[in-house]
Amino acid sequence: xxxxxxxxxxxxxxxxxxxxxxxxxxxxxxxxxxxxxxxxxxxxxxxxxxxxxxxxxxxxxxxxxxxxxxxxxxxxxxxxxxxxxxxxxxxxxxxxxxxxxxxxxxxxxxxxxxxxxxxxxxxxxxxxxxxxxxxxxxxxxxxxxxxxxxxxxxxxxxxxxxxxxxxxxxxxxxxxxxxxxxxxxxxxxxxxxxxxxxxxxxxxxxxxxxxxxxxxxxxxxxxxxxxxxxxxxxxxxxxxxxxxxxxxxxxxxxxxxxxxxxxxxxxxxxxxxxxxxxxxxxxxxxxxxxxxxxxxxxxxxxxxxxxxxxxxxxxxxxxxxxxxxxxxxxxxxxxxxxxxxxxxxxxxxxxxx
Amino acid sequence: xxxxxxxxxxxxxxxxxxxxxxxxxxxxxxxxxxxxxxxxxxxxxxxxxxxxxxxxxxxxxxxxxxxxxxxxxxxxxxxxxxxxxxxxxxxxxxxxxxxxxxxxxxx
Numbered sequence: 001x002x003x004x005x006x007x008x009x010x011x012x013x014x015x016x017x018x019x020x021x022x023x024x025x026x027x028x029x030x031x032x033x034x035x036x037x038x039x040x041x042x043x044x045x046x047x048x049x050x051x052x053x054x055x056x057x058x059x060x061x062x063x064x065x066x067x068x069x070x071x072x073x074x075x076x077x078x079x080x081x082x083x084x085x086x087x088x089x090x091x092x093x094x095x096x097x098x099x100x101x102x103x104x105x106x107x108x109x110x111x112x113x114x115x116x117x118x119x120x121x122x123x124x125x126x127x128x129x130x131x132x133x134x135x136x137x138x139x140x141x142x143x144x145x146x147x148x149x150x151x152x153x154x155x156x157x158x159x160x161x162x163x164x165x166x167x168x169x170x171x172x173x174x175x176x177x178x179x180x181x182x183x184x185x186x187x188x189x190x191x192x193x194x195x196x197x198x199x200x201x202x203x204x205x206x207x208x209x210x211x212x213x214x215x216x217x218x219x220x221x222x223x224x225x226x227x228x229x230x231x232x233x234x235x236x237x238x239x240x241x242x243x244x245x246x247x248x249x250x251x252x253x254x255x256x257x258x259x260x261x262x263x264x265x266x267x268x269x270x271x272x273x274x275x276x277x278x279x280x281x282x283x284x285x286x287x288x289x290x291x292x293x294x295x296x297x298x299x300x301x302x303x304x305x306x307x308x309x310x311x312x313x314x315x316x317x318x319x320x321x322x323x324x325x326x327x328x329x330x331x332x333x334x335x336x337x338x339x340x341x342x343x344x345x346x347x348x349x350x351x352x353x
Numbered sequence: 354x355x356x357x358x359x360x361x362x363x364x365x366x367x368x369x370x371x372x373x374x375x376x377x378x379x380x381x382x383x384x385x386x387x388x389x390x391x392x393x394x395x396x397x398x399x400x401x402x403x404x405x406x407x408x409x410x411x412x413x414x415x416x417x418x419x420x421x422x423x424x425x426x427x428x429x430x431x432x433x434x435x436x437x438x439x440x441x442x443x444x445x446x447x448x449x450x451x452x453x454x455x456x457x458x459x460x
Contacts, residue, residue, distance in 0.1 A: 061440045065447045078457070079450060098390055102437050105386040106444040336389055 001083065002029070008083045008326065009036070011071065011107070012318025015060040015100035016092025016120050017145055018043040018051040022067045023315030024075040024082075027322055033130045036075035038308055038315040039067045048180040050173060057095035064103040071314065079111040086321025089117035089331070090342035092145060097338035105336055116321035117331040120312075121146060121344040124278040125157055126323060127316035132303035134276045138267045140259060140291070141344075143279035143312070144169035144188075147259075148344060149212070149266045155349045160266040161212035168255050169281045171216040171223075175251060178227050179244050186311070191248045192284050198249025201236050205254045212265055214258045223251050256287045260294050273300025282310040323351040364398060364420035366427040372415040372438065373406065380413050383441050387415075387434075396422040397430040 002008050006029030014021040023038040043059035045051045072078070087104035088097060108115045125139050139150040139157070147163040166174075169188055176187030181194065205222055208215040226247060236242035263275055275295050277288060282304050292302040309316065327350040361367075374380035380403045388401045398420045403412035417434070421427035446452065 058436070061436060064440060065443050068444075068448060072453070078453060079448075094393075099437070099440065102386055102390070102440055103444055105389065106382060106441050107448060109382040109385055110445065110449050333385060334389060337391075 003081060005029070008322060009077060009081050010084050010086050010116070010318040010322035010325065011082055012086040012118070012123075012314045012316070012321055013068075013100050013104045014088045014120070014123070014312055014314045014317045015096045016088050016090070017096065017312060018045075018056050018059070019312040020060045020063050020067055020100065021312055021314035021317075022071040023313055023318050024071055024077060025315055025318040025322060027326070033319055035315055036077065037071045038313055039070045039074065040311070040313055041067055042185065044184045047182050048177050049183075050177060053093045053095040056093060057099040060096050060099045061103075064100065068103070068107070079107075079113070082111065082113050084114045084116050084321060084325045084330070085111070086116040086118050086317045086325075087336070088120050088123070088317055088338070089336075090120065090339035092120055092338075092340065094338065094340050097340070101336060101338050105333060108333070114325070115331045115333060115336050116325050116329060117336055118317045118321045118324070119342050119344060119347045120317075121148065121150075122157060122347050122349070123316035123320040124310075125150065125276075126320040127309050127313075128276045128278040128303070128305055130319060131305045131309050132276060134274050134303040136272065137274035137276035137303060138263060138270060138272050139276045139278060140263045140282070141279045142168050142259065142277065142281035142287075144173050144281075146279060147214070147216075149262050150344060151266055151270045151272070152349070152352065153270075155352060156345045157347065157349060158345055159343070160269065161214070161262040164210065164213050164215045165217040166220070168216055168259060169279070171220045171255060172251070172281070174220055175223050175227075175247075178224050179247070181244075186280065188281060188284065191252070192286065194245050195248035195252045195286065197245035198243070198247075201238055201240070201242060201246055202253060203236055203242060203246060203250040205250055207254060207258060209258050209261050212262055214262055216255060219251070219254060223247060252284075252286055256284075256290050259287065260290050263291065264294050264298070267298065267300075273298045274303065275300070276303045278305070278310060280311045283307050327351050361420075364422055366422070366424045367418065367420045368427055368431055369419075370415075370417040370431075371404070372417065374413050374415060377403070377411045377413050379445055380415050382445070383415050383438070386441055387437055392430060394426060394430070396426045399430070399434070
């Protein structure tokens with residue numbers, strides 16, 4: 001029920017990867033979204049390792065109550081003020097997703113509020129639209145788990161292009177392991193900083209755009225080989241030694257150019273000149289810069305959010321969930337299971353026309 | 354998900370848990386939150402229900418029956434279930450409506 005000010009309020013829970021996020025959003029009577037709280041705790045694994053499902057699920061269970069309490073406190077709302085409890089149904093890692101769903105179900109039952117299952121990708125897209133105000137951009141969704149180029153048409157977020165194998169963020173995260181770069185605060189962030197010290201030389205990596213799609217696993221394999229060459233004292237293409245910074249620089253330049261190409265192809269296809277970048281890799285300033293140059297050449301612009309919203313968070317789940325709830329959508333308790341595979345275009349985007 | 358037709362020969366390893374809750378409402382919340390997810394392995398079966406405690410008419414006990422093909426599968430499944438129960442309990446202890454209201458008035 002809208003409150004006395006005509007606001008609807010939702011709590012959202014996210015845990016599809018190593019970030020546990022819980023946030024509370026309000027939609028006012030005019031439909032504008034207001035972030036009341038956005039709390040996140042990240043499970044960081046040691047350098048040279050990645051986060052495994054069982055440990056990640058354990059982390060989310062351990063921190064769920066703490067993060068939920070902080071979200072309620074920051075927002076200054078009590079459960080009775082909420083319209084619904086939103087949670088990530090998928091896609092993502094099974095154990096972590098389910099651990100958060102169990103928490104969300106318990107809240108739903110204790111507080112007597114309906115559940116809304118949300119598609120993680122749609123959460124990113126809707127939050128990006130709300131924060132940046134971009135009206136109908138081509139969306140580049142890039143994270144550790146997903147790489148998709150998306151455009152909205154007739155009540156679906158349609159996938160125009162995507163990775164054929166691993167996500168671009170996964171390529172970065174795994175290469176960070178090869179170089180034993182710290183995962184704190186995130187491996188991609190540390191690669192970005194290291195890459196800024198490169199630029200002297202562009203090493204030789206394959207470039208793998210295939211029509212509207214792209215591929216990263218071969219590039220990762222080659223980057224790993226180059227790292228081994230570097231460690232054994234081998235020389236670069238100019239006969240000089242090369243460094244981890246050179247490798248990071250080369251990797252970024254290559255994979256980001258690929259992303260710019262497939263995004264531009266989609267923009268040409270749909271006749272758009274706006275790009276919205278969402279997902280954790282969207283925090284990368286070099287990617288934003290390259291995408292911005294391409295968009296400007298087409299007379300358009302790039303939209304991106306800061307780390308509060310582009311990195312996985314609970315507020316995007318609350319926002320997308322509340323949008324769905326306002327059209328009459330709810331998830332029955334018996335159907336509140338999670339799924340590792342959940343295509344972005346499976347969601348009926350009833351709240352847009 | 355009742356599976357009373359499973360034969361003990363196929364699932365020889367079993368474990369029964371009776372988890373007490375302060376009242377029937379909480380036992381029911383735990384049951385409904387936990388029974389949604391199916392067991393991941395076909396080698397494990399689980400039944401969940403609420404039951405009355407001795408000398409009471411209230412269904413305050415969460416009754417859990419696990420059956421598995423091997424002791425290892427049983428251990429893995431039950432340990433995982435217990436972690437979920439721990440989360441449900443912690444949410445009840447810290448985030449139930451009355452707990453939060455008490456926190457507000459004392460703040």
